[in-house]
Amino acid sequence: MRIALLAPPGVQSLDIVGPAEIFWEAERRLGNPSAYEVRIIGTMAGPITGTGNLHFVPDCTIYDPDEQIDTLLVAGDPSLNEATADTIAWLQRRAPEARRYGSICTGAFLLAKAGLLNGRKVTTHWECADKLQTEYPELLVDADKIFIQDGILYTAAGVSAGIDLALALVEEDYGRDLALIVARYMVVFLKRPGGQSQFSTHLVAQMSKRTPVQRAQEYVLQNLSSHLSVEEMAKQACMSTRNFSRLFRHETGMTSADFVETARLDAARRLLEDTSISLQLIAFRCGFGTTDWMRRTFLRNLEVNPLDYRKRFQSARHPAL
Numbered sequence: 001m002r003i004a005l006l007a008p009p010g011v012q013s014l015d016i017v018g019p020a021e022i023f024w025e026a027e028r029r030l031g032n033p034s035a036y037e038v039r040i041i042g043t044m045a046g047p048i049t050g051t052g053n054l055h056f057v058p059d060c061t062i063y064d065p066d067e068q069i070d071t072l073l074v075a076g077d078p079s080l081n082e083a084t085a086d087t088i089a090w091l092q093r094r095a096p097e098a099r100r101y102g103s104i105c106t107g108a109f110l111l112a113k114a115g116l117l118n119g120r121k122v123t124t125h126w127e128c129a130d131k132l133q134t135e136y137p138e139l140l141v142d143a144d145k146i147f148i149q150d151g152i153l154y155t156a157a158g159v160s161a162g163i164d165l166a167l168a169l170v171e172e173d174y175g176r177d178l179a180l181i182v183a184r185y186m187v188v189f190l191k192r193p194g195g196q197s198q199f200s201t202h203l204v205a206q207m208s209k210r211t212p213v214q215r216a217q218e219y220v221l222q223n224l225s226s227h228l229s230v231e232e233m234a235k236q237a238c239m240s241t242r243n244f245s246r247l248f249r250h251e252t253g254m255t256s257a258d259f260v261e262t263a264r265l266d267a268a269r270r271l272l273e274d275t276s277i278s279l280q281l282i283a284f285r286c287g288f289g290t291t292d293w294m295r296r297t298f299l300r301n302l303e304v305n306p307l308d309y310r311k312r313f314q315s316a317r318h319p320a321l
Contacts, residue, residue: 001070001173002037004098007058008077008087008110009043013050015075015104015162016040022166025182026174035174039067043087051078062090071169072098073154075162076105076125088114100169102154104162111155112136120150125158144303163188212237213251216244220263224287228260264288265301272310279306 003023005016023036042048042058049055060067063086072095091114095101103111108124109132111117121140124132129143142148147156147165156165167190171179176190183190216233226232233256234244248256268286271277279291288294295305302309 001035001099002039002068004039004041004067004069004072004094006041006043006062006072006074006087006091006107006110007048007050007056008075008081008083008107009048010077010079010081011048011050011056012076012078012105012159013052013054013056014159015107016050016056017054018160018163019073019104019166022163022170022182022186025185026170026178029178029181029185030174043084062087066094069094069098070100072101073162073165074101074103074107074110076103076107076109076159078106080106080109080128083110083113091116098152100152100154102156102165104156104165105158108132108155109135112139117153117155120153121148122150122153122155123148123157124155127158212239212244213248216248216256217259217263220260224264224267225285226287228287230256233260260287261297261301265297268294268298268306269309269313272306273313276314282306 003019005019007016020038023038027033027035039059040048040056042056042061045061045063047055047057074091087110091110095111095114095116101111101116103122103124105125106128108117108122109128112122112132112135117136118138119140121142122132123129123142123145126143129141133139133141145157146161147154147168149168154165154169156162163186167179167183167188170182171190180190216237219236220228220233230245231241233248234241237244237247239247245256248254248259252259254262264286268282268288271282271285279294283289283291283294286294288297291306298304298306298309304312
């Protein structure tokens with residue numbers, strides 16, 4: 001089956017290379033040269049310069065005669081350069097003809113502009129999710145998912161998530177056993193634990209620049225094991241509770257309670273990654289009180305429990321602090 005990867009100028013190189021490697025390995029393991037045929041499609045003639053200064057020679061362009069496409073995937077461009085009218089028209093014509101279509105990373109913006117995501121549940125790189133939702137309010141953007149299937153539409157999150165999506169497509173086409181073999185060979189998860197939020201820096205983005213709120217936030221970060229009520233935070237900001245709550249939400253886009261939970265979660269993640277201290281001690285230091293409460297917080301926010309998070313992300317050196 002033919003896999004068409006549309007590569008815009010400035011394409012994120014791993015959006016092309018990652019899925020291509022997965023499909024090639026699946027084909028190799030099957031011993032069937034026709035299992036997957038990956039074709040890179042350019043939006044203009046000539047080589048395509050991708051990130052990392054890699055250069056791709058497309059197999060064809062959107063101006064060449066149409067080829068049959070089984071799966072059409074649109075790769076992302078970190079710079080979010082404006083797509084040409086010809087590219088959008090090509091997508092509007094070719095995507096509905098494919099058995100399935102989708103995007104990797106910011107490729108979702110091209111599909112959205114083509115009107116191919118309207119009313120659909122989609123994802124993209126966490127850093128661009130708010131922008132996608134704002135520019136295309138008719139979309140249902142889930143910023144935390146690694147990839148999402150909505151009917152014949154598949155959208156993947158940032159960069160390496162194209163590998164996750166390609167493995168899911170291999171599993172759909174040829175079964176779990178083959179997908180697992182490919183994942184093991186590539187040294188990646190068949191189904192990665194958790195969502196995008198485990199890789200993003202939400203807490204930094206949500207730090208307010210307004211002095212009263214920032215003062216309260218700094219107090220939280222320095223006193224995670226304390227009882228951090230909204231009243232205590234308002235006191236640190238020298239404001240009434242009501243005014244503080246209103247200003248906090250306005251400046252950060254979240255409640256003070258959500259900020260406290262995020263701060264504790266971030267601190268716990270760092271301790272899980274960088275130390276070997278017990279879960280009980282981590283829960284105490286970060287203000288969760290009990291390991292059960294910490295576990296529920298991890299599952300609710302990251303879809304992975306603390307123990308599994310540590311197994312996945314703990315660094316080689318992890319002192320007992």
